[in-house]
Amino acid sequence: MKLATWNVNSIRQRENHVVRWLERVQPDILFLQEIKCEAPQFPASRFEALGYKADVVGQKAYNGVAALSRVPVEVVHTALPGVPADDAQARYIEIRTGGTTCIGIYLPNGNSGADAGYAYKLAWMEALRQRAATLLDADEPLAILGDFNVCPTDEDLSPGALPPTDALVCPATRAAYRALLWIGLTDALRALHPRGKLWTFWDYQAAAWPRDIGLRIDHALLSPTLAERLTSALPDRKERGEEQPSDHVPVVVEID
């Protein structure tokens, strides 16, 4: 099983990139983030032509997630259980394929909206931890992929790329990420590549890409039985060098 996640920074701007990438990599499921449109504007037919069904959780202008699947899936949730029902932000999609639960997330950045914005990020992370714990208690396979907006350690960003107070790196954010690991999830990329740069994001500004100033903020977390069968896990750096790229690249994991 090949699972992938990609923050595309507008699906309408990146439609052709995603089509070419699906043809090249052929994942079973690709989770998308920041599609930045509502479901009717999502170019589902382009992907259906390649054999991928689109399940879309959209909103106007901001956020928005989707799952493209070439295997049979059923949608279980389109919002994160435990987040207030009046939250209209499209950041979560939970699907099942066979007995495996796969979740795609776009975790709040936390740098905007002052104290309330950051509190929302932490509340969202705690709700995700509780949802994951519930699913792990059922002892069935679970994978969570997406843009977590967390650099888990100092090895996950170029030195000086962000101030230590930034919502992507500050201690409370990292503690909330570690809490996801403590309940039994495995960080797939670090499980196979414990050291070194594994950037998944390069800012558009300040020539970050040619200087290789990046962050690792897109992750794949696996339950124990999936982690035991993990055979590869890498960001696809090639995509950042394409014309008009997203600022994120895909992350791909393969499970035997």
Add this chain to the structure above:
DNA sequence: ATGACTGAGCATCTCAGA
């Protein structure tokens, strides 16, 4: 030489991203 980005929207600027 202290520079410098991208996208959506009701838009000629603001907000958000990270």
